[in-house]
Amino acid sequence: MTNTNFKACFVGLGYIGLPTATIAAREGIQVLGVDINSKVVDTINRGEIHIIEPGLGDLVKQVVEKGQLKAATQPEVSDVYLVVVPTPFKGDHEPDISFVESATRAVLPLLKKDDLYIIESTSPVGTTEKMAELIFEERPELKGQLHIAYCPERVLPGNVIHELVHNDRVIGGIDDISTQKAMEFYRTFVKGELHATNARTAEMCKLTENSSRDVQIAFANELSLICDKADINVWELIQLANKHPRVNILQPGAGVGGHCIAVDPWFIVSDFPAESNLIGQARKINNYKAFWVSEKIHNTMLEFQLKHGREPRVALMGIAFKPDIDDLRESPAKYITQKVMQGTNNNSIMVVEPNVKEHNVFKLTDYKEAYETADIVAFLVAHKEFKALEYREDAKILDFCGVFRK
Template sequence: MADKPTVVMMGLGYIGLPTAALIASRGMQVTGVDIHRNVVDTINRGEIHIVEPDLDGLVHHVVHKGLLTATTEPVPADVYLIAVPTPFKGDHKPDLSFVMAATKKIIPSLKKGTLVILESTSPVGTTRKLQNLILKERPDLKNDLYVAYCPERVLPGNVLHELKHNDRAIGGICRESTARAIAFYKHFVVGDLHPTNAKTAEMVKLVENASRDNQIAFANELSMICDAADIDVWELIALANKHPRVNILRPGTGVGGHCIAVDPWFIVSEFPEQSQIIRKAREVNNYKTEWAIEKIKNSALQFEASNNKKPIIACMGLAFKPDIDDLRESPALYVTDTLIDQGFTVLQVEPNLENGNGRELSSAKEAVIAADIIVFLVEHKGFRSLSFSDDKHIMDFVGLT
């Protein structure tokens, strides 16, 4: 591979754009490809379309130095990276259509010796499918194509640091593919690069999120047991965690986001017989959200019976986790929308959203004054300093009060 390989990044979202900018900042020529013209135009102006600290300055710098160019069509390059979405379909089966569409798009540009790396979170066997798709259309590359999988494990909000410093598991479809992919990441990663095969690397990513989902499910199940037993779950967990080898996580309203709530299904859909606990954890975390809705509805009905009027319910937090504005797969949003759909009077509070995206938002202070029932759905920092009068009914699903 050339000293400074040329690179094409397929997909310029939360993963693709910071990765493309970081690679370009190491002096490599990067072409970013996205299907959305507005994304391409924004980046070519040296601006960004996503929220991520310090990314705007880096993109501005590499675009103006001519090292990063965005376009809608791939160009010839030494290395192709794919970071497009991998959602699931209605039946919890993975939707690989974006990965396959991006792969098809690069096929005409591939030359002998090209390295193709998949970064999208993918079910086991996807890297092999990608290789087969390429070789079906380009049999001339049979002995001269290198394909690898390298999962991304960055934390939104700290992406630029983590892209560079996190360890990575890198698995090729053959030893030479692994070696070439590791040599490529060495250009811009200082974390340790761990060689493996493609299937293991694919599973590593899925297992990281499934493991987290399982731990949260345990905490959520405990919260429902404690409710039935009339035990304060927060005190219980704090005391149990005094044991030197116990570390129970915090329960919540459920599990959301585009990773932990999605990736375990990639294992379950492929290995339904074997993945009993992984499936159960998904079900428990989803059930916790339904359980919270029932609790709130019951409190509202009790309020109405005692006060002869319908209560105003303040839903505190809509995002899928604390202190962000991301609503994807958010259980708090689901609780709020379900209550609204069922005719309850709801004040929606999400201090991290700059505009409501069509929702009528209330400020936290207004909501706690106006509401009869205050429901904490997300553990946003700003909620801790709120004070409210004694006549309010507080329902705290996240341990804020």
């Protein structure tokens, strides 16, 4: 696969699938993007996009107009199939690989000799082998004739177009030839280094990366709780501690959210409960931080009411899961907003999210209006718009994410 004269079918056109399909199409690969959501398919076929990602809109328009990228609700015969569907958790934090399984079942009848099947969805260890079993159970004649691999995605939303091309990739096949074929495929559009391994290690690598971040953020969040009690400014403390040449503490926040860091560690905890004490505890600390923030806001509201004899106007600044994006999945800020609104007069609470036009549950208020008119301002996400605001001495500012840290 040294040239791009082949057809690739991307199943799942979300935050990861669509940009990857688009980059592959830009390199000259004939790409079919498949999604079960017909609205997504129609939007893409019009040359438009349904997610916010800088630079993606123009690229999609170009490749759709050129005929390199087409979207559909059903897969078609191709040479390479990529599974990029969600892998959430269900019940008591157990990984739900049912989307991966149904995407695999959808392409199963189309597979032929020498095809390459790759899972990109973040998956529990052993998923690629499981899907290989499923494929060969249904299509035993393809045993030894298909190439099957796992390649996790580690891009940063907001910088996806650059990182998709320039980040290193870890690629693990179910056998050496699968690894080799998958490396050749990624080489057609990735400029970063490609690292070969086996499927299980590649799966665990993705889970490890996110668990590592989660544990480190949990340390910062735990420090923020201690500092609150000890009357120490946690931002100053971390800045000073980081002057040590071998210390690098991350920043605390309102919790940890998103589809990756708040989810993936559970995939390890669920499969290896006895061995994953630290990883599991970090998840609990980061979840607790969001609860603690909501309690802190509640208590500040009660104090205000006692002092002034009226309900405070409260601005909850941000509901996205991290700065400068519109993604609300597993967002601690959204959870905090829901908690704060429970049992209070909703008219006195202004919910702000400059990256989202409207929300089906929360009535959104312009961020400047909310900031300027609130008695209590709780910063839940450090969006760039918020960082540009002037500090208000006449309001109670609860800065949970270091918007005003020096």
